Amino acid sequence: MAYLICPECGAHNPPEEEQCRICQTSLVGMEPVEEPAPPEGGEEELGLFNEEENDLPDLLQGLKLEDIEYEIDPEGLPEINLDDGLDSGEEEGRTPEWLDAVRKRAQVEDDSVGDLIKRVEAAQESVSGEDQEKHSDFESWIQKLRDEARDEAAGNAIAPEEPVDQAEPDAEVEPSKPEPEPTPGPEPEPGEEHSDWLTRIRKAHGIVDPEEGPNAASRSLLDWLVALEDNAPGEEDSPAIRDETQEIETGWERLPHEDITRQIKVVLEPRVTPQALNLTREESDQADLLSTIITDEKADHPVARRTYKVGVQWLNMLFLLILVVGISLALFTGGTAGLAQPQLSTGGAALMAWVDDLPEDADLLVVFDYQPAYTSEMSLVAEPILTSLTGWTVRVTVASSVASGPLLADELLTGAGLTYTDIGYFPMASYGGFGVATGLSTGQTAPGLPKPAQAMLGRGYDGVLVLSDNFEGAQTWIEQITARAPETPLGVLATSQAAPLLQPYFESGQIVGVLSGFSDAVALGDLSDSDSGLGPRWRAYQVGVLILMVALILGAVFAPAKRSSNRQRGDK
Amino acid sequence: MISGTVVWGVIGFLLTVMVLSYLIHDSLFFRLAAYLLIGLTAGYLVVLLVNRVILPHLIWPMAEASWSQRLWLLIPIVLGLLLLVGQIPRLAQLSRIPLAYVAGLSAAVAIGGAVFGTMVPQGQAVLEAFNPYRIYAEPQLVWVRILDAGVMILGVVGTLSYFHFGQPLKKINRTDERKRPKALQILSRIGEVFLGLTLGAIFAGVFSTALLALIDRIAVLGEMIGQFLGGL
Numbered sequence: 001m002a003y004l005i006c007p008e009c010g011a012h013n014p015p016e017e018e019q020c021r022i023c024q025t026s027l028v029g030m031e032p033v034e035e036p037a038p039p040e041g042g043e044e045e046l047g048l049f050n051e052e053e054n055d056l057p058d059l060l061q062g063l064k065l066e067d068i069e070y071e072i073d074p075e076g077l078p079e080i081n082l083d084d085g086l087d088s089g090e091e092e093g094r095t096p097e098w099l100d101a102v103r104k105r106a107q108v109e110d111d112s113v114g115d116l117i118k119r120v121e122a123a124q125e126s127v128s129g130e131d132q133e134k135h136s137d138f139e140s141w142i143q144k145l146r147d148e149a150r151d152e153a154a155g156n157a158i159a160p161e162e163p164v165d166q167a168e169p170d171a172e173v174e175p176s177k178p179e180p181e182p183t184p185g186p187e188p189e190p191g192e193e194h195s196d197w198l199t200r201i202r203k204a205h206g207i208v209d210p211e212e213g214p215n216a217a218s219r220s221l222l223d224w225l226v227a228l229e230d231n232a233p234g235e236e237d238s239p240a241i242r243d244e245t246q247e248i249e250t251g252w253e254r255l256p257h258e259d260i261t262r263q264i265k266v267v268l269e270p271r272v273t274p275q276a277l278n279l280t281r282e283e284s285d286q287a288d289l290l291s292t293i294i295t296d297e298k299a300d301h302p303v304a305r306r307t308y309k310v311g312v313q314w315l316n317m318l319f320l321l322i323l324v325v326g327i328s329l330a331l332f333t334g335g336t337a338g339l340a341q342p343q344l345s346t347g348g349a350a351l352m353a354w355v356d357d358l359p360e361d362a363d364l365l366v367v368f369d370y371q372p373a374y375t376s377e378m379s380l381v382a383e384p385i386l387t388s389l390t391g392w393t394v395r396v397t398v399a400s401s402v403a404s405g406p407l408l409a410d411e412l413l414t415g416a417g418l419t420y421t422d423i424g425y426f427p428m429a430s431y432g433g434f435g436v437a438t439g440l441s442t443g444q445t446a447p448g449l450p451k452p453a454q455a456m457l458g459r460g461y462d463g464v465l466v467l468s469d470n471f472e473g474a475q476t477w478i479e480q481i482t483a484r485a486p487e488t489p490l491g492v493l494a495t496s497q498a499a500p501l502l503q504p505y506f507e508s509g510q511i512v513g514v515l516s517g518f519s520d521a522v523a524l525g526d527l528s529d530s531d532s533g534l535g536p537r538w539r540a541y542q543v544g545v546l547i548l549m550v551a552l553i554l555g556a557v558f559a560p561a562k563r564s565s566n567r568q569r570g571d572k
Numbered sequence: 573m574i575s576g577t578v579v580w581g582v583i584g585f586l587l588t589v590m591v592l593s594y595l596i597h598d599s600l601f602f603r604l605a606a607y608l609l610i611g612l613t614a615g616y617l618v619v620l621l622v623n624r625v626i627l628p629h630l631i632w633p634m635a636e637a638s639w640s641q642r643l644w645l646l647i648p649i650v651l652g653l654l655l656l657v658g659q660i661p662r663l664a665q666l667s668r669i670p671l672a673y674v675a676g677l678s679a680a681v682a683i684g685g686a687v688f689g690t691m692v693p694q695g696q697a698v699l700e701a702f703n704p705y706r707i708y709a710e711p712q713l714v715w716v717r718i719l720d721a722g723v724m725i726l727g728v729v730g731t732l733s734y735f736h737f738g739q740p741l742k743k744i745n746r747t748d749e750r751k752r753p754k755a756l757q758i759l760s761r762i763g764e765v766f767l768g769l770t771l772g773a774i775f776a777g778v779f780s781t782a783l784l785a786l787i788d789r790i791a792v793l794g795e796m797i798g799q800f801l802g803g804l
Contacts, residue, residue, distance in 0.1 A: 479689025
């Protein structure tokens with residue numbers, strides 16, 4: 001098909017026209033130009049593209065090459081009235097179908113942006129050889145869009161099926177200038193034209209022009225698409241508005257500036273926009289954990305009450321019954337003979353030997369450091385010593401480091417027929433031991449002290465006996481006396497539970513002897529050949545020990561099995 | 573006529589049963605017995621402190637002593653008054669003086685006793701075990717003495733290695749545990765054995781003492797019941 005090209009504006013006119021339909025320039029004498037026929041098999045050479053699709057930008061072509069599923073309808077592209085949208089703002093937020101396709105793909109794929117970048121890079125590489133030619137196609141498409149827009153504005157639309165001379169794109173003249181006699185200016189470069197409309201679109205969407213940045217050369221249309229996607233309506237970054245001053249035009253611009261303008265303070269409501277957070281998986285997990293903890297902390301936690309299993313209660317009841325019945329039978333029936341006779345410990349023998357070596361007028365300090373609950377055992381342990389002292393002219397002085405000490409001293413010593421002097425109760429054993437040891441070491445006190453203090457401090461003793469039911473109490477007295485008065489003999493009468501840890505003090509020679517426990521008491525009774533009446537208790541003691549040993553063995557046998565069964569249940 | 577012995581015997585029997593009921597359940601009876609014990613102990617302690625400490629060691633000497641002796645007695649009186657005045661919120665700072673005095677004195681006395689009454693003598697005892705005169709004092713027991721000394725030093729070193737006092741005060745995890753020297757790990761295992769034996773001996777002693785207390789209670793109750801039945 002032949003047509004005439006306007007020498008002024010470059011518009012295509014039918015061959016019969018004498019004047020340009022656009023600029024009314026005379027076309028007389030102009031030779032019609034034949035439209036070049038499309039090459040045969042052109043579609044096959046370009047692959048899947050048809051004639052209209054050749055105008056697609058490289059990005060869209062690349063997308064189409066990669067995945068036919070995201071084929072973009074080229075019909076929608078010319079419908080974008082970019083200028084109208086920019087001017088009126090009515091089309092703000094309206095996106096073309098091809099952009100919808102891109103967004104759709106972004107929603108489907110995990111990393112749509114990265115994938116798009118890869119696809120575009122691949123497309124750029126694949127079409128690099130044809131880049132210049134396709135850019136020309138794209139420019140012609142853009143030009144056609146502009147022509148249509150202007151024709152619509154002028155009520156003189158150009159048939160969309162009118163072919164575009166791709167061979168002479170430079171011949172088209174910019175018709176948008178409203179000058180009555182348009183003067184063909186310098187032909188804009190393709191790149192400039194591209195950046196012109198793109199810049200306006202970016203401005204309309206509030207996107208920073210990538211060409212203004214340092215990497216402008218490396219940016220492409222994809223960057224704009226991605227930025228457009230990221231800056232969708234409603235997600236635009238809005239500065240926190242505060243108080244701003246706007247200059248409002250009132251139409252009085254011709255008046256002096258001082259008279260027509262005034263500053264009006266406009267308070268704009270701040271637009272709250274959600275902040276985009278980029279969280280790593282670890283940060284997300286930690287946030288979830290923190291949220292869980294906070295939720296758990298805020299939840300109601302009922303007070304856990306101790307629960308008793310019925311089976312355990314009956315087991316305890318059975319154990320108590322067996323123990324009480326066994327001990328009672330051993331106590332109140334049978335003879336006085338025990339199952340086995342105990343041997344006197346080395347410490348007990350040493351203490352008895354030391355007591356035997358005391359002079360008859362010895363001055364002894366007896367320290368009471370045991371609780372009333374252990375009166376029975378302590379009485380049995382102390383009885384051989386007190387029996388040895390009975391009849392002597394010993395002077396016994398009593399000190400207490402437990403509250404019940406004075407009462408216990410009265411019961412024990414008075415019951416043994418001994419008289420004693422009580423020098424007081426020491427709430428802290430270390431202070432009492434320190435005071436006694438200081439008096440033992442110096443033999444004198446500071447001048448002017450009250451008489452009770454002088455009586456306690458300024459006195460020497462031939463020996464010290466500590467009666468204690470626990471290791472800590474006995475240790476305090478041993479430490480203070482052996483540290484300050486190591487030459488003073490120190491003996492200990494203790495319960496069975498305190499004896500093991502007191503053994504090193506006897507081995508090291510810090511104490512002359514330690515008599516401890518029921519077994520030592522029974523052994524001393526046997527040695528003295530006196531009828532102390534300990535036989536039934538010794539037999540009951542052995543029965544009780546036997547029952548406890550059986551209970552311990554049963555517990556050791558069955559408790560691990562129970563734990564393992566619980567663990568298996570937990571694993572299941 | 574019911575005698576006082578029977579009354580106290582019945583009270584003792586009931587209290588014993590109430591305490592033993594804890595073996596079955598933490599019941600009201602056990603709590604009642606515990607509250608009774610705590611209340612009686614507190615009351616007894618107050619009376620004891622007044623009669624055995626404050627009156628004979630502070631009040632009576634103050635009345636009888638000379639002026640120089642009264643100056644000595646003034647020190648505990650002032651410290652005691654500061655402790656009482658410190659209960660007033662505005663004067664709470666004053667109570668720190670007697671408390672600081674007591675804390676400092678207690679620490680000094682306790683540390684001095686621990687060092688010169690336990691650490692030094694016990695260390696000397698360990699070294700004494702290797703004294704040749706002691707080892708060869710009885711020729712027939714030489715190897716026994718050597719074995720005794722070896723076990724003793726092994727127990728001391730192993731126990732100290734178990735607690736690993738040379739470890740810096742920081743969070744110890746399994747990685748740090750692996751970083752410990754191999755010899756230290758072996759000695760630590762040996763220390764565990766000695767600690768286990770010691771704790772086992774203490775456990776047996778506690779059992780023995782508790783059992784003897786139970787036997788005494790049963791014996792007293794049995795004798796009381798026997799007397800009661802015989803008296804009927």
